Amino acid sequence: MFALKKTIYFTGFMASGKSRIGRSIAERLHATFIDTDALIVERQGKSISEIFEEQGEAAFRKMELETIQEIAADSSPKVVALGGGTLTQAAVVSLIRKTGIIVRLWASPEVLSERIGRKDTRPLMSGLSPEERLEKVKTMLAEREERYALADFSVESTNDSEDIVISAVLRGLKFWDSRAVYVEPSGGSHYPIFIGHKLIPQISSMLAGLRLAPKDSFLVCTDTTIAKAQSRNLGMLRHEAGNCPAFKFRAGEIYKNLSSLNQLYTFMLRRRYSRKSCLLQLSGGVVGDMAGFAAATYQRGIDFVQIPTTLLSMVDSSVGGKVAVNHSEGKNMIGAFYQPKAVVCDLDVLATLPDSEYLAGLAEVVKYGVIYDEKFFAFLEQNVQKILARDSEALAHIIRRSCEIKAEVVGIDEKEQGLRAILNYGHTFGHAIENLHHYEFSHGIGVSLGMRVAARLARNLGMISPEIENRQTALLDAYGFPKTVDGVQPDAAWDAMGVDKKVEKNKRVYILPTKIGEVKKVANVEESLVKEAWKAVLPEVTA
């Protein structure tokens, strides 16, 4: 049986079933049911129309806010039916989001109008002919759509069988229970990241809850390697998405280009995918970037959902909206900023991830600790064995906290002008290593080595004490990250660091730690000091 952890708030148009379904859900879950409108009427001893007339709308909204505050302050979860206009108040929305889950019930205008007509008790609708009523319902729905869209998820209540509606609500609640964080890129949109076990086998409730696309308009995108390694999950995913087709890119970074993208476009156009379609990406970062760019550009943009298959893509590319393909002249040179509608981190997909790839993801996790959160860094120090053993709880925590940190940083600065640069900690040096190894080198391992160089540079510049560098070194060693790298000489590395960007060498900017949990940008660093710092990862240190 599903146990209620948070208060559930029902929203929706009149006659969508908020009270009826809400009351039934409350009974099933043995929770208290509250209808905020009814509660206000009871307490005031007046009808809502009377309150509006005598005290004005502002007074009523204040009563609503106070009622919600009261409900939110009580720690036992409840089931609540909201009034039609409650979500117009920003303060209410933010409070409900923090303490509960908002479920929208919806039905077609025709169904709603017919239901309203059955009992003529709604003052706004009385005395109208069926045609007039339907027109009025359509107009009011259009006006309120933005408000209802604030719901966490939606359930169709068209079907008059209450059991079907109730079980859809319960399935949705179960899925939303795994919600870790909302990412809010600039521009007002936001999307959820779900983290938990057995999410793919329940994903249809999420797809329906977010009303992403009609049943026959999904496409799964993956690559040939993942299709084999994740064949069971792939099968379940396709099944959950209405037995949809799957498109497989050829596996490998060398195929992350416009030509592969064009194959996907052709595949979709021949199957007549419209602009209301939805791409489900079962993939690591490479396919994720490419399929995300396809979603951004297919018929000027369609919805997409990321279902990352590696730890790295869960903690890194699932947040931030950077999508791209490579060009023969440079990596990720063709792309866009485009946000998914949801990210689903199903921990079960990590079961078969090779240790080396798991480690590559951990490098980014360590990075978040160093740049932003000493407490999280301490958690990583204290839970080395659990994390290496992929302990379920520890894993969920590190993914959740990593996504939260990235979402915070990116939310402040979506388009990489300022703060977002701190996410590049370790990357400037790491990229040089990847470059010198002709990109046949794990990005994550490159970052781990880059962090070692960055910390050494910070120490040599007097920005941190040797103890701080040693603390990072000890953590990286404990997780088994390589201590040195072959085939890199400081002079060559210095040159390689300038390859990607049109920056003059003396204007290079470095992200360097000032303590565990904080980094800052540093410019104008002497070439000799940078070369000296590389010794932190060279096999034969002569100094």
Add this chain to the structure above:
Amino acid sequence: MFALKKTIYFTGFMASGKSRIGRSIAERLHATFIDTDALIVERQGKSISEIFEEQGEAAFRKMELETIQEIAADSSPKVVALGGGTLTQAAVVSLIRKTGIIVRLWASPEVLSERIGRKDTRPLMSGLSPEERLEKVKTMLAEREERYALADFSVESTNDSEDIVISAVLRGLKFWDSRAVYVEPSGGSHYPIFIGHKLIPQISSMLAGLRLAPKDSFLVCTDTTIAKAQSRNLGMLRHEAGNCPAFKFRAGEIYKNLSSLNQLYTFMLRRRYSRKSCLLQLSGGVVGDMAGFAAATYQRGIDFVQIPTTLLSMVDSSVGGKVAVNHSEGKNMIGAFYQPKAVVCDLDVLATLPDSEYLAGLAEVVKYGVIYDEKFFAFLEQNVQKILARDSEALAHIIRRSCEIKAEVVGIDEKEQGLRAILNYGHTFGHAIENLHHYEFSHGIGVSLGMRVAARLARNLGMISPEIENRQTALLDAYGFPKTVDGVQPDAAWDAMGVDKKVEKNKRVYILPTKIGEVKKVANVEESLVKEAWKAVLPEVTA
């Protein structure tokens, strides 16, 4: 000599020269100069700090607003220096935008800090060391950037020679005098459309005014045909943009594809164009769509400016942000919504436009009258000869009004869910004609024929009187649009109308007039009625 038509408001950081430059500009233009801070101080008999302390910030902001209201109400243009925080008030910004031009003066933090240090009279900055002062200037500038970005254009006042700054301001004012409309897509950004003569030869003042890119980071994009036809303008444009390179697509719709796009990417990457570059598109709709998509995707998005070379692209694709390339499976299937930073309609480029292309543009102009503005339709009726003769004033008016209408429609509905569909008036039928002619048919002429069919259908449905249809017919005839089209049969046309989209035939939606100046969406139209309406443009009418 430049004549002041609107009040100029100077904004900028302290010591950026608002009062000094403002006063000099006022002298040159024989206008009154007002420093709003000084005026408030004089009237209140108190310093600004005293007002803040005794009456609070809100009271001061109210005084500011009232001062601006007073200035705006007076019809004679003035030169005004604004206070540092004036633009924080939304009411002030909207009032100033309606009645004047906002010019920002800017200089590097180093220059500002040095100037401030020269005379220690700024209370916020007193007692600081030069390093502390520079840090404080940087911090405050970053905080205020968003506010300063509300300016219409910016002028660098780093150069201490007042004459250079003043002439840059005057050049900017001259350019901004041609500003027709601001397009405000959702998401808070907005961009100006300039309409006038000799704009390309002055475009450097606009590029500098919008601070689009460093001098060496521009690229002009065009095609081989336009490069020949507009060789003088192309040369001037390149000169104005710092003698920048030009990239020429092969001319023709068949080259509007990913492969041509990739050639542009390669060209730019080899020349190391960074994400701070800016594309200037001297082009009609085809190249405009393609280069706009390149701008949307090159390094995840760079700035671009549209300089349309046809009437059609001035009144149609310059507003709305739709960019795309074709795919072998369909037109404009790969694309994005991406807004330019400015649109420059230099009427001089139309001098060499063939009559047939001019007419194609006029079809869209007539469309705006029918769907949105009877007064504009009447203007088109009354000015047939002037418009056909490309009279300067009439031309500027029809482009301006068309852009305004499209901006209004698109501003309400950027992503084509609802209202934007009215822009498709005549297009459903027009596309069918283009399709049956394998797209070797002018889009504009197709639209003109499509409007005839749509009006006939509306008449047959009893939505408009025969007089309304006749009024549209008469106008189209007056401009010399073809009355009939060969090679189209109602049955084939009916089938061709369903080709592009995955819509069931009985769910087709038509945009039909209800009068001149208004259209609405109509669904569920009988097949026989649609076929009947096609007779409006068939050579042999048997009815």
